[in-house]
Amino acid sequence: MGKGKYSLRSIALRVPVILVGVLIQAFGMASIIMANLGSDPITAFAQGLGHVLGLSFGNAMIIYNIVFLLAVLFLDRKTIGVGTVLHAVTVGAFVDMVTPWVAKMAGPEPALSVKIVLLFAGTVLLAVGLGFYQSAEFGLGSPDAFNQIIAGKLKIQLRWWRMIFDGIMIVGALIMGGVVHVGTLLGMLMVGPIMGPLINKMAPLVNKWSGNEDLIVEVK
Numbered sequence: 001m002g003k004g005k006y007s008l009r010s011i012a013l014r015v016p017v018i019l020v021g022v023l024i025q026a027f028g029m030a031s032i033i034m035a036n037l038g039s040d041p042i043t044a045f046a047q048g049l050g051h052v053l054g055l056s057f058g059n060a061m062i063i064y065n066i067v068f069l070l071a072v073l074f075l076d077r078k079t080i081g082v083g084t085v086l087h088a089v090t091v092g093a094f095v096d097m098v099t100p101w102v103a104k105m106a107g108p109e110p111a112l113s114v115k116i117v118l119l120f121a122g123t124v125l126l127a128v129g130l131g132f133y134q135s136a137e138f139g140l141g142s143p144d145a146f147n148q149i150i151a152g153k154l155k156i157q158l159r160w161w162r163m164i165f166d167g168i169m170i171v172g173a174l175i176m177g178g179v180v181h182v183g184t185l186l187g188m189l190m191v192g193p194i195m196g197p198l199i200n201k202m203a204p205l206v207n208k209w210s211g212n213e214d215l216i217v218e219v220k
Contacts, residue, residue: 010210011082014136017206018083019090021136025129026094030102031122033057033095035115038181040126040191041169042143048176058096062089068142075149081139088142119183127191131198135206 032039039047042064050060065088072080106114134140140148143165151161166188173180 007210011138013210014138014206015082015086017136017202018086018133018138021129021132021134022087022091023094023098023129024125024132026091026098027102028122028125028127028129029057029061029091029095030099031118031125032183032187033099033122033179034102034106034110035118035122035183036179037115037119038179038183038185038187039173040123040187041166041173041184043187044173044178044180044184045169045176046178048173048178051177056096057099058092058094061092061095063092065089065091065142068146072142072145072149075146075153079140079145079149083133083136083139084142084145085139087133087139091141119186123183123186123190124194126187127194128198130191131195131202134195135199135202137203137206 029039029043032043033047038044046061046064047057049055049064050057053060053063055063069080069084069088072084102118106118110118130141139145147162147165148158150165151158154161170180170184172178
């Protein structure tokens with residue numbers, strides 16, 4: 001997230017970018033879940049959490065994000081931005097909102113070919129949605145903020161800690177009944193390469209539109 005003061009105009013432009021990104025992400029997550037061929041580690045963990053608690057995926061995702069939001073608040077509240085809170089409280093609700101539409105498009109018993117299309121399309125949408133909301137540079141999602149803090153405290157590179165974190169999420173998903181399959185690997189391979197370049201292209205545009213061109217952070 002870029003550092004500096006945001007004008008009212010800047011905030012007014014960044015919040016819609018975040019919400020559009022979260023909505024795109026929600027369509028991606030709903031498509032991946034509907035494919036039932038495995039989800040990215042966080043989605044799979046939230047699936048399992050919902051299964052254990054008897055909740056919809058969206059409500060389980062809200063609980064998941066709020067737990068990490070509280071952890072970040074305790075560990076380093078300076079990393080929390082408007083986007084952190086917006087993402088935590090909206091992504092789960094958006095997933096529950098769009099799931100009936102995705103289910104209607106997929107049909108009651110989708111063929112394997114349809115599931116494969118849903119999986120690939122959902123993974124791309126997930127990455128694009130994450131890229132959109134992070135390009136607003138208005139706060140990371142609570143799990144991402146948590147991972148940055150822990151990596152810093154452990155003094156290890158973020159990518160290595162993220163691999164450990166994803167492994168923990170996968171184990172938790174397997175224990176709780178989340179779907180871990182080929183889609184889990186696909187998410188790990190595709191999301192980063194799509195999301196990173198999109199943030200690098202979108203962030204300068206968002207900063208230019210909002211009048212904060214000095215708040216540009218490159219994602220590598």
